[in-house]
Amino acid sequence: MTEQTIPEPVAAFIDAVNIHDEDAFLGAFTPSGAVDDWGRIFTGREEIKAWSDKEFIGARGTLAVEEVDTTGGTITVIGDWRSNHANGRSKFIFETEGDKLAKMTIREG
Template sequence: MADQTVPEPVASFLEAVNRHDEAAFLDAFAEDGAVDDWGRVFTGREQIKGWSDGEFIGARGTLAVEEVEVSGSTITVIGDWRSQHANGRSRFDFEVDGDTLTRMTIREG
């Protein structure tokens, strides 16, 4: 079984997501951070917020972590995503710079 220990800053980010804490979710990203949601890219906190309002935090999403992998500055989390927008096993690749997320890429898990 894969390790399920999620390193920081992704662990705190996922806790914020699961409690639907929009401020903590947005604060986790660098000012010029990006979300790539299945090829649709949202850059900067304003665009990320707009996307999230309908499809992530605003959709009351939660992630149950199943697998975690660390490779350099990339932390990959695979888990069961549940929300009012979409559901199913998903892969989240987080690019990290110190204690900040620079990019989150979402794709099929």
């Protein structure tokens, strides 16, 4: 595996997640941003917060990044996800819009 830098705004987002900073986590998304968690779609900060309270920030999740790929406007991060809700190697696919996240898709890594 080659050491790669995680592009912004994804790097700041992962930092916010790993320190459980809910405000920075939610602020990373555009107002109409979305999370696709294995096919379950949460759109807008209110829905994302409700999901995150149970399964992401609220579950004290952390991501140890193992691989990064940037293709076009998509940034894919594969890493070891650990939380009180779920654990395991996961793939996070980020679509950006300016300096915000338009969509985060979570799949099996």
